[in-house]
Amino acid sequence: MEVLILLAVLFGALALIIPLIERSKMRISSEDAAKWAKWIWPLMGILLIAQLLRLLFS
Template sequence: MEVLILLAVLFAALFIVVPLIEKSKMRISNEDAAKWAKWIWPLMGILLVAQLIRLMLGG
């Protein structure tokens, strides 16, 4: 039952947040998006290595 409540809250938040973001005037330029995107893959690699170490140490 808790899972259904959690899903309901997440979907409600989604239906509230998405229209607010679409109405906001804040826009990200292509240069800024590219600047952020170049950090995604290295950070994902670091996350995977950290999770592997955590798994190997029995965490």
């Protein structure tokens, strides 16, 4: 039952947030998106290593 409640809350949040984002006037240029994208994989690697260390030492 808890899973259904969680799914309902997530779906409701998406139904609320997506129209707000679409109406927003803020746009990201392709240059800015490229700057952000180059940081994603290194940060994910650091996160995975940190989680592994946390799992091993706790």
